[in-house]
Amino acid sequence: MSTLKERLYTKIEQQRPRTQRLIKEYGDVVIDNVTVGQIIGGMRGIKSMVTDISYLDPNDGIRYRGYPLIDVVKKLPKPKGAEMPYVEGLFYLLLTGDIPSDSEVSDVVDEFSKRRIVPRYVYELIDSMPCCSHPMTVFSAAIVAMHRESFFTKKYNAGISKKDYWDPMYEDSLNLLAKLPEIAAYIYAKLYRGGNRILSNPSLDFGGNFAHMMGIPPPYDDVSRMHFIIHSDHESGNVSAHTGHLVASSLSDIYLAISAMINGLAGPLHGLAAQNVLMWIHELIERVGGEDMVPSADEIKQYVWDTLNSGQVIPGFGHAVLRKTDPRYTLQRDFCLKHLKDDGVFKYVDMLYKVTPPILKEQGKAKNPWPNVDAQSGVVQWHYGVKEYDFYTVLFGVGRSIGISANIIWDRALGYPLERPKSLTTEMIEKMAKAKVAEMKGKK
Ligand code: HAX
Numbered sequence: 001m002s003t004l005k006e007r008l009y010t011k012i013e014q015q016r017p018r019t020q021r022l023i024k025e026y027g028d029v030v031i032d033n034v035t036v037g038q039i040i041g042g043m044r045g046i047k048s049m050v051t052d053i054s055y056l057d058p059n060d061g062i063r064y065r066g067y068p069l070i071d072v073v074k075k076l077p078k079p080k081g082a083e084m085p086y087v088e089g090l091f092y093l094l095l096t097g098d099i100p101s102d103s104e105v106s107d108v109v110d111e112f113s114k115r116r117i118v119p120r121y122v123y124e125l126i127d128s129m130p131c132c133s134h135p136m137t138v139f140s141a142a143i144v145a146m147h148r149e150s151f152f153t154k155k156y157n158a159g160i161s162k163k164d165y166w167d168p169m170y171e172d173s174l175n176l177l178a179k180l181p182e183i184a185a186y187i188y189a190k191l192y193r194g195g196n197r198i199l200s201n202p203s204l205d206f207g208g209n210f211a212h213m214m215g216i217p218p219p220y221d222d223v224s225r226m227h228f229i230i231h232s233d234h235e236s237g238n239v240s241a242h243t244g245h246l247v248a249s250s251l252s253d254i255y256l257a258i259s260a261m262i263n264g265l266a267g268p269l270h271g272l273a274a275q276n277v278l279m280w281i282h283e284l285i286e287r288v289g290g291e292d293m294v295p296s297a298d299e300i301k302q303y304v305w306d307t308l309n310s311g312q313v314i315p316g317f318g319h320a321v322l323r324k325t326d327p328r329y330t331l332q333r334d335f336c337l338k339h340l341k342d343d344g345v346f347k348y349v350d351m352l353y354k355v356t357p358p359i360l361k362e363q364g365k366a367k368n369p370w371p372n373v374d375a376q377s378g379v380v381q382w383h384y385g386v387k388e389y390d391f392y393t394v395l396f397g398v399g400r401s402i403g404i405s406a407n408i409i410w411d412r413a414l415g416y417p418l419e420r421p422k423s424l425t426t427e428m429i430e431k432m433a434k435a436k437v438a439e440m441k442g443k444k
Contacts (some may be wrong), residue, residue: 002107002111003107003314004092004095004096004104004107004108004111005103005170007096007098008095008096008170008409009289010031011095011096011097012015012166012410012413012414013051013236015410015413015414015416016413019414019415022033023239028083031047031075032046032047034046034409036429036433039424039429041250041428042320043237044320045321046263048421049235049236049237049245049291050236050416051235051236051410052065052097052410053065053233053235053403053406053407053410054094054233054234054403055092055235056235056321056322056380058322058323058324058422059323059324060324060327061322061324061326061327061328062233062235062327062328063236064090064093064094064232064233065093065097066093066097067093068327069327069328070327070331071228071329071388072085072090072093072227072229073229073331075099076089076090076093076099076100076105077089077100077101077102077105079205079208079221082208082225083219083221083222083224083335084225084226084229085225085229085387086105086108086109086205086206086207086225087205087206087207087228087229087402088105088108088109088112088205088206088230089105090228090232090402091108091148091177091201091406092104092105092108093401094232094233094402094403094406094415095406095409096329104338109205109206110177111174111178112174112177112206113178113202113203114167114178115174115175115179116176116178116179116181116182116200116202116209117179117182118179118182118183118186119146119149121145122142122145122146122179122183123186125141125142125145126138126141126142126183126186126187131143134194134266134390135187135188135191135351135390135391135393135394136262136263136266136272136390136393136394136397137266138187138191138268139183139187139262139397140259140262140263141259141395142183142187142269143176143180143183143253143255143258143259143262144255144256144259146176146179146255147174147253147255147256148298149172149255149331150168150172150254150255151168151171151172151175152165152168152169152172152253152254153172154168155168156168156251162203165251165412165413165415165424166409166410166413169254169408169409169412170251170409172253172254172255173254173405173406173408173409176255176258176401176405177401177402177405178396180397180401181200181206181209181210181213181398182200182213184210184394184395184398185197185198185200185210185213185214186385187391187394188388188391188394189213189430191388191391192388192391193215193404195429196405197213198212198213198214198215199213200212200213205225205227205433206224206228207221207222207228208221209225209330210222210224210227210398211223212227214386216384216385216386217346219339221383222283222335223335223380223381223384224336224395226331226332227377227380227381227395227396227399228395228399228402229398229399230328230331230332230399231328231373231377231396231398231400231401232399232400232401232403232405233243233400233404233406234392234406235321235404236407237320237321238320239264239267239269239270240261240262240264240265240270240271240397240400240404241261241400241403241404241407242264242299243257243260243261243263243264243402243409244257244258244260244261244407245257245408245411245419246419247260247261247408248408248411248412249385249416249417249418249419250408250418254408256405257408258268258401258404258405260426261329261400261404262397265393265400266393268315269313271374271393271400272393273316273372273374274313274316274373274374274377274378274389274392274393274396275378275389275391275392275393276315276316276374276389277315277316277375277377277378278345278378278382278389278392279389280314280315280316281345281348281349281352281378281379282345284300284303284312284347284348285344285345287299287303291344291345291348292344294347295348295351297351297355297382300351300352301355301359304352304355304356305359308359308363312413314356314360315374315375316352316371316372316374316375316376317356317357317366317368317369317370317371317372317375318360318366318367318368318369318370318372318374319359319368319370321374322368322370323367323368324368324370324372325371326371326372326373328372328376329371329372329373329376330374332373332376332377332380332432333350333353333376335380336349336376336379336380336383339383340379340380343382343383344358344377345379345382345383346383347377349375349376349379352371352375353371353375355370356369357369357370377392377396378392381391381395382417393399
């Protein structure tokens, strides 16, 4: 057994009694109330899910296993000479809650490397997708096609004890995660490089190998590591994480669950925002006459207002939970200031960073006027030559799969059941709301 799997098993054994005790001794304790506004408003803020893998603080942003992003980057082991840590080390941290040693990370790097070979039929499927398919559609199809490889499904069909579900789910997760950079790089080569593919280098780490397959020299390896790490998890209520958890709760395997979450990520209010940000900035650049032109603050303000007045959202700004600038934005901005501060597009991103929040505040609708991760991620890719916007969400998807897989392994380890909330009709809610209001008036 690998050191990661052994450590995970120990942690699972420690955690199970805590969860069982919560259900048995505190099962009826009320944690939250639900308002009509929340029921109709996309269940915003209802505390109804559990995960120990990450927590999103509205002001401080994401914490992975309790560590703020900045500490994750500082503490996780890094490849020699790299600025950003091993993605494999992050997976170890998300799964176990422990910062791995160098040798523990090497072990995971080896595990991923052994499992990276993609079945031929996946490449054939990608080759046969109709022209103009969005890369997220191709990515999702490639993943779901591998359902037939699922070790979990085979074990389930053969009859496996519920308490052991996590084990084949772990194996499937590693098998899938190891293949995702290969699949993503192949999709990129197929769609934008005339099929000219660079084969992977098994001696490289997850991020380094992806950069190698994309044919982009350093520091793109660090860009890839940073990108996959910052996108990996954002607690469990966002569309992609929730979808992955929900689908897997019916005991669908990891291929079915991750493909489904990719479909949720592909929406413009979620992961597709990264591509929309770049499209939107390029429209602005065109309007002012080119990347080298320096627009006035008034020109930028007018552009933001024109977007809002036409009934559209400002992509890359706002968040359902965050109420401050996203630390994932800040980490990328610091990287940009160090490596690409003279980039023409970055200058626009930075001007928008200053101009947009006051306008959103003045408009008074968005609860959070500050930039999110997507406001910055596209410009980094653009700078290093990945100029095909619609590929950006695939990169997000590779990262997000890491956190969601870790969550699903734990879902199975802790025996989380089929997810099944209750819905009501509008008439029922109207009656309940009126009765409640009448009751409260009667008490006054
Ligand atoms: N531009 C314009 N209006 C915005 C806005 C923005 N960036 N952010 C929120 N609003 C509007 C909402 O559309 C909503 O308007 P209505 O009342 O007319 O429906 C109002 O402000 C209140 O919304 P909210 O409560 O502040 O935000 P939500 O929780 O409903 O939505 C979103 C959160 C991220 C979807 C939203 O801020 C948005 O659409 N942002 C732009 C798209 C984007 O950047 N998405 C990526 C978010 C990060 C992520 O998940 N990445 O994957």
